[in-house]
Amino acid sequence: MMKNIKRFSAITLIGLFLVMFNSCDDTTETFMISTPTAPILAELNFTELELDAVNTNNPAVTLNWNEATYGQQAAINYAIQFSKDDVFTEPITASTITGQSSITLSVNEINAAAGNAGLNPFTWSDIYVRIVSSLGTQNNETTNSNVVNFKVYPYFNYVFNDYYLVGDATAPGWNNNNNNPALFRDATDSNTFYYTGFWADNGHFKVLPNKGLWHPQYGTDDGTSTWATTATVTNPEPERMPYGGGNGITAGFYTFKINFASNTFTFETFNASGIMSPASLSIEGTNNTNVAMSALTFDGHIWFATSVRLKPGDLEFVTGAGNRWGSTTSFSGVATDGGGAIPVIVEDDYDVWFNDLTGRFILIPLNL
Known part of the structure; x- marks a missing residue:
């Protein structure tokens, strides 16, 4: 009888060991939450806000809200969103914050949000704001607060960069301040620019953000990717486009396309035959x-x-x-x-x- 008991105990111990081993090997954690309760954004104590174009770092709006609840102790993310309509067809996130229920936005931040939302400067327009809560680094389980609105009078904020050609393949030659032709910015992607036109034989070119200054400047080393100097770090310089240090362009019409987000460009032939310019x-x-x-x-x-x-x-x-x-x-x-x-x-x-x-x-x- 004792032998049977010992044998049973040994088997039990082995089973317990395997269970413990498997438990130690499983690092999965289950985080259960309840249906979230949305944050509640407090009403503002004003109805109109005229933005000061001089003191842009001054505080403009303080937003307060009751925190969202998820049924667990967790750091909750909050996105502060603005829109030109009350259904947030194209919401603009002005700022984000974690674990807090109040934020103060500057004049510049409100102005940028208004401009990005599509409101015209120098005119009174309605703007709408809400708080969007979420959990985790992936912003899961989002929930929207109520919507509060006020009238805003934005100043103008030109948010675009502009770029110019320089080089012996182009009209100004290697003169950085000679009516250098501008690149044409894509209307829907502010990082993408084009230039279609005539390029001189055996020539090269670079791209400048500022006429009259050699740095920053954009060039290439491989004919497809770009890299740039800065205003303070000017060496080493990139090679000339479109072929780096290789042969120059064969005279003709080409389309140059550059994307400053991906730091890539293309340079392709363009058929200009039959396209007549207007007389004026x-x-x-x-x-x-x-x-x-x-x-x-x-x-x-x-x-x-x-x-x-x-x-x-x-x-x-x-x-x-x-x-x-x-x-x-x-x-x-x-x-x-x-x-x-x-x-x-x-x-x-x-x-x-x-x-x-x-x-x-x-x-x-x-x-x-």
């Missing part, structure tokens, strides 16, 4: 005197006008034959004949560029 081109709009544009001597398909004073309203590019090229996007885009009026949303002096090969245009404010 002018800028005509609701709030400016008609301005004649000039074509580059180097490439008659590229038109420009410098330091043009534009006021809020709209404009079109009008040919001598009466064609009216326009678009519905401000600052940059692709204009087509009869494509609408290009919105001008802030008064300033602008450099204006237009490409009659592609219809691309760009309006570059000089003082914003």
Whole structure:
């Protein structure tokens, strides 16, 4: 009887050991939560907010809310979202915070949120705000607070970067301040730029963010990727585009496309045969005197006008034959004949560029 008991005990101990071993080997943790309760955003003690373009770091709005609950002790993430409509069709996240139920946003942060939400500067508009709670690094289990709104009067915040060509393949040669042609920014992707036109034989080029300054500058070493100097670290310099240190361009028409987010570019032939430039081109709009544009001597398909004073309203590019090229996007885009009026949303002096090969245009404010 004792032998049977001992044998049973041994088997039991082995089983317990295997259970313990498997338990130690399993590192999975189960985190159970209840249906979350949404945060409650407190009403504001004002209805209108005029933003000060001078003291942009001053506090503008303090938001307070009752915390969300998930049925567990956890650090809850909160995203502060703004929108131009109360259903948050295109929400803009102005800031995020974890484990707190209050935040103060600066004048600049509110202005940026208003601009990114699509509100026009220098006019009173409704803006809507809500708090979105979530858990974990993946922002799981989101839940939205109630919506609070107020009227805001934004100042203008030009959020875009602009870039220019330099090099012996281009109109200005290796002169960094010689009416350098602007790259044309994509209207829907502010990191992507294009330039379609004529490039000189056996030439190279680089890209400059600032006319008159050699650094920062963008170039290449391999013909597909880009790298840049900075304003303070200027050596070593990148090689010239499009082939690095290799052979220069064969004269002709090409499209240069560069993406500053992925740091890549392409340089491909463009068939310009049969595309005739207009005999003349002018800028005509609701709030400016008609301005004649000039074509580059180097490439008659590229038109420009410098330091043009534009006021809020709209404009079109009008040919001598009466064609009216326009678009519905401000600052940059692709204009087509009869494509609408290009919105001008802030008064300033602008450099204006237009490409009659592609219809691309760009309006570059000089003082914003």
